[in-house]
Each structure stands twice: as C-alpha cells, then as structure tokens.
Amino acid sequence: MKLEKEKLESMTNELVEWIRTMMKDSGGSKAIVGISGGKDSSVVASLCVKAIGKENVFGVLMPDGIQRDIDYAHEICSYLDISHEVVPIHPMTDAFLTTLESIKGDFIPEISNQTRINLPPRVRMTLLYALSQSIEGSRVINTSNLSEDWVGYATIYGDTAGAFSPLAMLTTDEVIQVGRYLGVPEKFLAKPPEDGLTGKTDEDVLGFSYDTLNRYIREGNIENEATKKIIDKMHKNSRFKFVPIPMFKANLPIKAEDIADIYNEEKE
Template sequence: MKQAYPRFQAAKDKQKIVIFLQDWFSKNGPEAQAVVGISGGKDSSVAAALCVEALGKDRVIGVLMPNGIQADLDDALSLVKHLAIRYRIVNIGTPYKEMLKALQYTEAVTHNNFYFSVTDALQQNLPPRLRMATLYAIAQGIPGGGRVINTCNRSEDYVGYSTKYGDSAGDVAPLAAYTVDEVLAIGQELALPAHLLHKAPADGLCGKTDEDNLGFTYAVLDRYIKTGSCEDETIKKKIDHLHACNQHKLAPMPMVAR
C-alpha cells in the first residue's frame, strides 16, 4: 500500500518548502549560511534556488567540487551566476588520487585474513564522501557557521541512488519529499534555466546517466512510487529490491534499546 501524499501543486509546494526552510533555519541557525554543493544538475540547482528564496542570496554559498577536470563545470558556474550567490571552487582531484594511493597501499599490505580491495564501487563512492567532507569543512569555517543542504529527491532516496555519508548526508533536506517530476516542476516555478533542469541526470562518477545505471526511467519510478503501478514485472521487482536493500541509508542508526 503506497503512502498517500497531498496533491502536488508546484507553486504551493515551492512556497511550502520556502517557509519550511525559513522555519528550520530560525530554529537551527538564525545567522547561519546555507551551504550547497553545486553540480549543475536539477537537484542542486533547485535546492540552491529555494534557499535563495527562503534566506536571500547573501546567506547562500555554492560549492563547486570538480574531481580533476569536470565536463559540466560550466553548468555549475552558470547556476551560481544566475542566482548571484557567492561560491567557491574546491577541486577534489588531488585528495581523491592521494586517498586511492593510500587505500591501494592498504590493499598491498593486507594480511592476517583481512581481505580488502579497491573496487570500482569504492572508487565511485569516494568522491561523494570527499565532497560532503568538503561541504562540512566550509560550513564550519564560515563566520556564524553554515548548514549543509542535502539535495537528494524522493525518487533517488526510494531506490537508494545515493552514497551513504556522501550526497545522502546533510543537515536539512528540502527536496526529500518530492519525486523527480515534481522537482522539475518546482524548478520551472523558480524560473531556472531549462538547460540545467532538463539535461540527462548523471552522477558524474561512472560516465553513465542515472537511468542507464538504474535500468529504468525516472518517469517509471515516479509513477510506481505514487501509484504502485508498473506494467513491467521485471522492473517492478528491481525497484522493490532496491527499495528494500537500501533502507539502511534512510533509517536512523540502530542503537540498543534501554
């Protein structure tokens, strides 16, 4: 049985998020800055624009974090310029390479039945974790402090399409209740550039689009999340499997009951 949600209305929901952010910051950092990792994609663009509406452009800081050379860095730059927010570029390329070297050394000297390997998955998930560490470092170094904005949407969260303690982390998640199609509609309400909203979503880690990696489209996923309907039984089973095995990314850390 799918959880019922109120009917989505882009203009009203946009304003609802703005009020939510204003209220959250008033309680959790009245003088704090919103720190947003800017990738140049729809989610970070919409999240940053919502923060600007809620707090004003002087309280929003964009952080661009290419891993060496990043093909879509110009998109990220166009977003911060469109919003007229302050920003920093922190290239994680060198720390990423040095971390891999350290891990590969660990792999080389592994002994006493402790197996360790620098896998493709490890290499793909390391950059998001370095980026989140960067965001928190910048948030801590800002006079008055910063709060890190999580940019994941409901569709990604539903199937665990994020890196634990990487892009799945943050202090507040303005888009977590909204599916991809709804995030796009909110972005249109915010008058964001179409080339940022509608470019093919990609994690920037493996050279594939999100939909190539998932094996189904966000349109199919969004419909299934909201209605429980999916004509392709194979895809339905895959979505259910991903949803079940990735619950640990969303659940609070388990602890012993007292």
C-alpha cells in the same frame, strides 16, 4: 505527478517557509550547497535564495578531475548571483586511494569498484562540512530527491547527509516543476541527470527510466514485472541508508532531560 498550478504554488511557498524555519531551528543563517549544475542542486540553491537571500547562499563546485559539464554549475551560480568557489577534490580522493593501495594485502586484497565510486561523494560531503564549520552560522543543505532515495541511488554519509533535505519527498519530475515555477532556466532542469563520476546518466546506471520509477512511486503502477522486482529489491536493500543508526537498548536509566527524545529509553 503533474501538479495543479495552485498546488505547485502553495507547495513551493511552503517549501520556502520550511527552509526558513529549519534554518532558524538549527541556529543557522547561511546555506552551503554543493553545486553540480543539475536540477536538484539548482532548485535547492534557488529555494535557499528565495528563503534567506542570495547573500546568504554559498555554492561549492567539487570536480573530481575533469568534469565535462562543470560549465552548468558555474552558470547556475552566476544566474542566481551567489558566492561560489571551485574546490577540486581529486587530490583528496587520490590521497585516499594511494593510502588504500599502500595497505593492500591480506587485509584488503583489492580496492573495489564500489569503494572507488562512493569515495568522491563522501569526500565532497566532508569538504562541505569543513567549509560550513569555517563559515559562521552556515548549514549544509542536502540536495537529494525522492526518486533517487527510493532505490538507494545515494551514498550513505555522502549525498545522504545534510542539515535538512528540501527535495527528499519530491520525485524528479516534481523537482523540475518546482524549478520551473521558480524560474530556473530550462537548460538546468532538462539536463540528463548523471553522477559526474561514472560517465553515465542515472538512467543508464539504474536500468530503468525516472518516468517509470516516478509513476510507480506515486500511483503504484508499473507495467514490467521484472522492473518492479528490481525497484522493490533496490528499495528494500537500501532502507538502512535513511534511518537513524540503530542503538542497543541497555535498559539503564537516563535521568537527564532528553529534549529530542532520541534514545527511546523509558524514563522512571
């Protein structure tokens, strides 16, 4: 959706203020952002710099082996002038896979391709939280967008995690518009999105364009019925990734004060 200048300005300012509020409400003062060099992490890092200052934003680059576009990640950190560190995760993912190989047999006949693809995002999020708990007052910021989340193009407990998600209700084209408003260099916004794991772009993996998906999300319009069915199926089958974990209702009393009211038990 093409946003009017006034709407883009007001929404971006609201986003910045929202980040400040979320940080304060969570008791945090610093942001930990996994940096890929693509538009999402670049825009999130830029928003955090504007919200809490560059001295409070920490970028983490996490290549799994050779990452051919890692220069983008270095460049956006330098452009924003934020502290950043490269932490290769290949030793960690390799250790996981080696352990899984060692128990192959009746219990686990083979290591599936899905296991191999989703392991690095989960390792990355584990690493981000490990770093966050060693940087006092820091919070891990989610960098997912609405387009990816809508079709479940995200790893549960991997890139679905974080203290809060600034871009979760913005499509890919809207993220780009926010980035342009913030002055993020075009090279980071125009870079074809890819997961950095499969060697393919997101659109190659999905089988349809983000333009098609975004128009369907915002307008409900889509020309190709087969593509609509694919998107609808992906959306339906991935909703479990984005809802709180279901909890069995034991119908037993909870007398303690529940500030968040997350248990949904009826108080007596």
